[in-house]
Amino acid sequence: MAAKKSGITKRWILNTLCVIVVVLLGFLxxxxxxxxxxxxxxxxxxxxxxxxxxxxxxxxxxxxxxxxAFNLRAKEYVEDFNDKAIMEVWVIDRYGNVVVxxxxxxxxxxxYPDYLSAxxxxxxxxxxxxxxxxxxxxxxxxxxxxGVRGQQQGAVRYIISLEDIDSxxxxxxxxxxxxxxxxxxxxxxxxxxxxxxxVNPVQEINKTALKIAQGDLSARIETxxxxxxxxxxxxxxNHMARELxxxxxMKNEFLSTVSHELxxxxxxxKGWGETLLSTPNEDILLQEKGLHVIxxxxxxxxxxxEELLDFSRMESGNMSIRMEMFDVCAVLDEVLTVFQARxxxxxxxxxxxxxxxxxxxxxxxxxxxxxxxxxxxxAFKYSDAQAHVLINAYLPNxxxxxxxxxxxxxxxxxxxxxxxxxKFYKANTAVRGSGIGLAxxxxxxxxxxxxxxxxxxxxxxxxxxxxxxxxQMTE
Numbered sequence: 488m489a490a491k492k493s494g495i496t497k498r499w500i501l502n503t504l505c506v507i508v509v510v511l512l513g514f515l516x517x518x519x520x521x522x523x524x525x526x527x528x529x530x531x532x533x534x535x536x537x538x539x540x541x542x543x544x545x546x547x548x549x550x551x552x553x554x555x556a557f558n559l560r561a562k563e564y565v566e567d568f569n570d571k572a573i574m575e576v577w578v579i580d581r582y583g584n585v586v587v588x589x590x591x592x593x594x595x596x597x598x599y600p601d602y603l604s605a606x607x608x609x610x611x612x613x614x615x616x617x618x619x620x621x622x623x624x625x626x627x628x629x630x631x632x633x634g635v636r637g638q639q640q641g642a643v644r645y646i647i648s649l650e651d652i653d654s655x656x657x658x659x660x661x662x663x664x665x666x667x668x669x670x671x672x673x674x675x676x677x678x679x680x681x682x683x684x685x686v687n688p689v690q691e692i693n694k695t696a697l698k699i700a701q702g703d704l705s706a707r708i709e710t711x712x713x714x715x716x717x718x719x720x721x722x723x724x725n726h727m728a729r730e731l732x733x734x735x736x737m738k739n740e741f742l743s744t745v746s747h748e749l750x751x752x753x754x755x756x757k758g759w760g761e762t763l764l765s766t767p768n769e770d771i772l773l774q775e776k777g778l779h780v781i782x783x784x785x786x787x788x789x790x791x792x793e794e795l796l797d798f799s800r801m802e803s804g805n806m807s808i809r810m811e812m813f814d815v816c817a818v819l820d821e822v823l824t825v826f827q828a829r830x831x832x833x834x835x836x837x838x839x840x841x842x843x844x845x846x847x848x849x850x851x852x853x854x855x856x857x858x859x860x861x862x863x864x865x866a867f868k869y870s871d872a873q874a875h876v877l878i879n880a881y882l883p884n885x886x887x888x889x890x891x892x893x894x895x896x897x898x899x900x901x902x903x904x905x906x907x908x909x910k911f912y913k914a915n916t917a918v919r920g921s922g923i924g925l926a927x928x929x930x931x932x933x934x935x936x937x938x939x940x941x942x943x944x945x946x947x948x949x950x951x952x953x954x955x956x957x958x959q960m961t962e
Contacts, residue, residue, distance in 0.1 A: 538630035752784035808851035870896035899943035
């Protein structure tokens with residue numbers, strides 16, 4: 488079972504946990520990019536807010552008409568610049584030289600990507616994000632200063648350090664990673680509890696199913712803890728075990744009953760055979776009595792063997808019937824003739840009401856005779872002396888022939904009634920019989936397209952209703 492548990496856990500990790508990890512990593516990446524873009528966009532907007540027309544007017548050619556005047560105006564602009572605390576500002580002349588810087592330090596002439604891009608841009612401005620020669624991460628924006636004829640007379644460059652923002656982004660990233668780890672831990676712990684809630688019951692189910700497979704039909708699964716599909720599966724397995732246990736019990740009773748049913752006539756036959764061998768030939772009466780017993784018990788054995796053969800055919804699905812037209816009333820009357828003699832012997836009042844005309848039906852006459860014989864045999868077996876057995880045969884409609892067999896015997900309990908047509912089932916174990924007669928009857932009726940219905944109450948007797956389809960009423 489450990490392998491199964493490992494397999495379920497492994498599949499959960501591969502199918503669920505790995506997906507969650509990928510989703511969380513994607514979330515971290517997207518969130519970080521969004522935060523970075525938001526922060527950088529706010530810096531870009533700050534830079535753009537400084538590069539306005541007011542700066543252009545500050546270096547108007549009407550007042551700035553020479554390089555000396557431009558340099559002087561540049562120093563004044565830097566001195567008047569109010570945002571020195573958050574950004575650095577440079578003024579670049581038309582030759583590309585930094586003439587003044589808000590930092591107060593001289594600036595070596597370099598190639599500034601934003602300055603080069605701004606010189607060719609239509610709106611005269613461009614920004615750039617990168618590292619300076621000193622390694623500082625910055626965002627810079629260059630704003631070109633144009634003369635009255637559109638010629639470029641210089642530029643103003645604004646620079647903001649991104650070190651603090653990058654530090655904030657690192658903090659945000661760490662917080663997001665921590666959040667992801669918390670989520671992953673929660674999902675893992677809750678997932679493992681969920682997997683365990685499946686693995687443990689499945690392990691218990693497997694152990695119990697193995698016991699049942701090994702023959703321990705008393706093994707059961709505790710179902711009170713589960714009210715879901717696992718609980719339903721457990722109850723189904725328990726129901727299966729109960730059914731197997733009951734079937735096994737009935738099978739054992741069946742084998743015991745059949746053994747007894749076979750032993751009794753065989754003992755009688757053997758006993759009378761030995762008696763006849765040791766009896767003088769002159770004792771004709773004893774010989775006749777012994778031969779009658781041998782014939783009777785042989786017929787009993789023959790019926791039991793035929794019943795077992797029919798049951799075997801029914802179980803294998805090979806029970807066949809030979810379909811032909813025959814008079815079902817004549818078949819029933821033939822069976823009644825046999826039971827009339829038995830009724831006299833057992834002091835049972837037998838009464839029959841049959842139609843005064845033949846009723847033709849399509850089927851196997853021998854199998855239908857077997858049905859009538861088994862039903863009447865049960866009525867006699869479960870009735871005491873002076874009981875009544877009534878047979879009514881009639882046509883409730885032109886397409887149906889109905890036979891009811893009513894006795895005043897011991898009856899069948901309501902608990903046993905739904906099971907009497909099941910194989911091996913015997914409602915009354917005190918009465919001889921194999922317990923498969925009604926199962927065979929039910930199968931024969933089904934093969935003929937007919938129905939079998941049983942009504943009974945304890946101490947009130949039993950009524951068996953047989954209905955056969957007939958093509959038409961024949962008078």
